[in-house]
Amino acid sequence: MTTAPSALARRLLDGAGADHEAHVARYGALPGLRLDDLLAAVADSGLTGRGGGGFPAATKVRAVAQGARRPVVVGNGIEGEPLSSKDAVLLNRNPHLVLDGLEVLARALHAKRAILAVGPEIEPGPVTDAARRRPVHLVALAGGFVAGQETALVNGLNGQAPLPRDPFTRVTESGVDDRPTLVLNVETLAQIALVARYGATWFRSAGLPDDPGTSLFTISGSVSRPGVIEAERGARLSDALAPARPVRPAAVLVGGYHGAWVPASDLGARLTRAELAPYSASVGTGILHVLDTETCPLDLSADVMDYLARQSARQCGPCLNGLPRMASDLHRLAVGVRDPDLPNELERMAALVTGRGACAHPDGSARFVASTLRVFRGHVAAHLEGRCPSARSTRARSVAS
């Protein structure tokens, strides 16, 4: 009996909720796979992590399989990014598929423990009901933008402050309870549950050969129907956005606050590593935020940078000092301070903080700033001349320098 959804059907979102019988009727029983077979299927599927990094899932699994001690497998359901709700929607509609992913990995790896960690963004009801009578510990943790960073999550599960730690020792070597620890985003786990059932060839029947499968996207901003959709990997940006019906788009922020802008003139670009590279963007966690033509992009970006500066864990000097500096300079640019050094100074600071922190926060924040300056270059020039081309600008038009 096969219950594999057809290639183009929604694989993840049409779940059966917390009812396990309905779940098994929809997807079929979860097979027990030996590690070699599961690893081969995941490797052949080409599945990449859906939590932001986009790292090949098989590589991570292999890393903990080589450890000397029995590993811990962790589902990362800490969705600290304000523009993302795909993990919350997935855990609400299809919690058993996520639990399946954890269970099939934990069995194959002879894991000591399987943990599903969820943040305050996740509605507790369905996932709590589903986790009952399944061999998974459900742990609710505090949220925050950096709380979902892999090392912060491990610290939180070890009873310490949920802050990123120095990544010199990888969590795949020593993480929860000092054991080799496999941390995978909940969507990645759901995809693994599908690969375990239907195989790599089925998985590859959607998406592109070098970026196969489907992904969840959270669409927000200037759209008439915001929400979470499932789309094939490598879809054109315009096609992925179409169901949400963008309204007067000027640009799309791809990948969230750690992401980068793609101008509305380029929405024919495919959501692939190669086609997003010219914008320094990546699919990341699947956030697509539409900016309309009437909002000042520098106003918006300065507010985002304020938020990112506040979300610093305040452990690493370059992040603690550099992010507020960038936020302040972006605000000066946004309100129309006519200092021609501001763009260069912002670019210099973005380069300076990059690669100098324990987690991805300074690098992601710097990427966002650099992208804002690059994509809205004309807008920046106008502000430096004392005007703002955006219709709804509340600041630059009225500010004299």
Next chain:
Amino acid sequence: MPVRPLHASTERRLVTTRLHIDWTRCDGHGSCVELLPDQLGVDDFGFPVPRSGQRDPVVPRRAEDAARHAVRNCPVMALRMYDAAS
């Protein structure tokens, strides 16, 4: 094929020594910057900046002694050296 000494100065080394900074510990005391002026600069806020732009900068052989001093003298134990395949 003749066997050549591994660390001959003309030979490409098989292993490079790198310096790792634990940014959660570093408070910008600056002794590493003084000991390794060719490898580390200082940023606007007093924190070290690898001049090479590398996350964990390569320590050349001639600077290994100074780097060991830097590791030992860092008041917050934020530095370590390690060997990695080059």
